[in-house]
Amino acid sequence: MTKELEQKFAKELEQHQSIIHKVCRSYTNNEAAHKDLFQEITIQLWKAYPKFRGESKFSTWMYRVAFNTAISLYRKKKRNVETTQIYDNLKELEYHDYDDSIDKQLKLLYKAIYSLNDIEKALALMYLEDKSYKEIAKTLGISEVNARVKMNRTKTKLKNILNP
Structure with a gap:
């Protein structure tokens, strides 16, 4: 994947990460699980991004990937997510706490x-x-x-x- 594509992905992800938080909040019941699911969704989005054809809005595509990932993990009861290092551009993506209290x-x-x-x-x-x-x-x-x-x-x- 080109550096330009990586930067575009990082920008879109930063802009729409509230979508991921909302999905995580609906499928988890504690902050640790929320962070794990957030990370797993981000990884799955990254892996699927080269296949994104732009036939729908990025946010619509992001919802679909996020829901599919959450549902898959939820059904399998798999919460032990391996951490994966993503390219340097994605290291700068800041995790924004979602405080629903x-x-x-x-x-x-x-x-x-x-x-x-x-x-x-x-x-x-x-x-x-x-x-x-x-x-x-x-x-x-x-x-x-x-x-x-x-x-x-x-x-x-x-x-x-x-x-x-």
């Missing part, structure tokens, strides 16, 4: 999202990111109509969890 409502929302199934988690997070149903459908590989139906069911489920 500031807002109690946000913490409750993430707790509720954590209790959802994998697809519902993905839907809720993308909805919170103001992704269109078209983008959500493309990311999850479902129809736009199916995304709308699933999202409505997920909203209802979240309301019931948050307001029993």
Whole structure:
């Protein structure tokens, strides 16, 4: 991979790393697991980046890779992630702590999202990111109509969890 491509990847990753934090927050329940999953998603994004064709937004592609990685690790219950040294340009990527303790409502929302199934988690997070149903459908590989139906069911489920 060329130096220019590495720099482009590092810039995109830095710009959109909040996506990774949101996915991590939904699939982990402690800071150590969050950091491990963040690192694993970053590694998987790096490995998959040469195959990124730009047919969708970088952030949409990033969601898909992040969700697939999180779901794969979650299902396997594999939390012991090996650390990998990434090229010099990626060493400068700073890990920004995601502090959800500031807002109690946000913490409750993430707790509720954590209790959802994998697809519902993905839907809720993308909805919170103001992704269109078209983008959500493309990311999850479902129809736009199916995304709308699933999202409505997920909203209802979240309301019931948050307001029993």
